[in-house]
Amino acid sequence: MSENSNSPAVVAGNMSGARVTIILPSLGAGGTEHVVKLVANHWAQLGCKVTLITLELPHARPYYEFDPRIAIERLGLPPQQGGKIRAGLLVLRRIYRLRSAIRHSQPDFVLSFLTRTNVLTLLATIGLPVPVVVSERNNPALQPFGVFWKWIQRRLYPRAFGLVTMTRGALDYFPEKMRSRGWVIANAVDLPGEWQKRRGNNILTAVGRLTRQKGFDLLIEAFARIASRHPEWKLVIWGEGDDRKSLEALRDALDMTDRVEMPGVTQRPGVWVETADVFVLSSRYEGWGIVLLEAMAAGLPVVSFACEWGPSDMVEHGEDGLLVPSNDVDALAEALSRVLADGELRSRLAANAEASAKRYLPDRILSQWDAVALSALKHTARDHAATASVVGAGSA
Template structure:
């Protein structure tokens, strides 16, 4: 990779437009908030653009110099024709904002938003970098969006993914320039893992991907052996009622709790003793990394992709075959039954998570964006590129 000599000083005066579907709670939103804050501190003019309602508030703190533009076209269940009309309005809205801001680089997150950003920027002399944050081989975006992605991704300046597995999904035409940048491990100030109880914890949006139904089945197999342990499922989503019915069907009343969203980012860590990732697939699995950074013992499905890049089996956590409920229950029982093993794995997890410190990861993002901005002006500037150290 190359970098611009002079470090962040060369970024001053550059403008970036960051486009994403929402500014609420979530892994992508966390990355965007921290990246936007870093860029703003380093002299970039930063604008976040979201289709959300005009009164939408950011779940994560943002620097006072970061502007937010809300298009007032939030996600909702639309019929086919209504949905297309809303998508067109979003594209037109993005194009108007791009024309007004005249950014040096556009950074877009998630497939549908990426396609809309690329369409909105057609004919504009501005590089667009798109980032996929999930597992593109497993995530269903629909045939129309797949076709549009195939048509417009070759127009992107470059593609950022979190794992080599995700990168291998895309043909060469979709990644003229490409970068694998992992997620980072970060804990909000004041959040500390206490690990003085007996609570299994899982965190995520309550959707099929997260596999909470598999986790409940695994817990049901061992619950009677560990009557003093409980399971907390943090998050909200369309499958919550289905999961609550499953709790009843498995006879787990009083043993499983649904606390909802934590009142502050990372607050769920403070009541967790063992963290479990039961996802069928992931783009990365940022909550797994957060648990490791907090010094929690972890057990995870070895799902595609992400967990195997963070967890080394029996060294800093436990990995079990994807969607194998029986093996998941055994791994959970192993940790629940062995405090010494929990302590050993927790200490190793906390140490190993330093590979993903925010400053290291965010500096990779800034290098990519700076290269793109300089590339746009390469015909009229004397900025000099030097090999990275």
């Protein structure tokens, strides 16, 4: 391989005209959707014909902005409440429609995101001559997705052409057979364009889906323990999810109604970095924690649980942030109190965090996704060449 084989010009030449199909549950607000936006737009700009397939309803609108050259197909089969029979029928319908949509897009390779969607994609492509790369975006050891899905994941994942995770720990969770064709690609940091600092109002900020995984109940408890020491500070939790009512009830029970705000999803992606003064990640587990990286890149002091995996890859404790033992509410409370009380510490951590985050700029991360794509495209080209050789020999 020549020295310049990975140069932008060579990559663009090798990928121009390639047909890429990317599959994920939805195009709403979230870390996975953010990654898909970056990768899909990048490949479209390289000249690829990119198709996005989601399970959403036809009228759903994407939270992020996609290149107009990208085709988006929504299957109209989002999650639904119901018994086992109804759930089973929904899975079959998804597989049938997904297979049809994949065949219609005529991909040179398929890239799928998130465990259940990965399983559906591998089932839908049985017998199709197309390499499938699956990407895990969470902690596969701790993420709860049911015995059936776990069982079928173990049996289907070896059929995939490749596997992408965000950390080495996540990749090592899978059998050695899969690790041999695996890639570890961290999330890229991609702050909103033309954002402005509107800080100085003593806002402790957290961001994420309002679910048990994100540990906002632990955060509210931690903040309640130190709120009286820092009467000038308030906690703002950005996001939406099924746990809103229980979190609001906890906040009110702890007499934090006037100190903890939960305004929902930001109108524009990532603009929470403008008003935050300190950022906190309270997740029980993570695949990566893109909002933590965004906070660092925006020059914010950060405090995080050292949950597996992600935060400990990004943060060097005491240098560019503070890490505390996972799920330890007392430790989180004391770390937050230390940062809220010390402006000099906040300034030092923030400056170091901004410098550290440069390791995850988009150009570097997207070049790693290009390597995945080129590997899959080479596999497709070899298969086509082998098929043509067999056909030629048969007709000779």
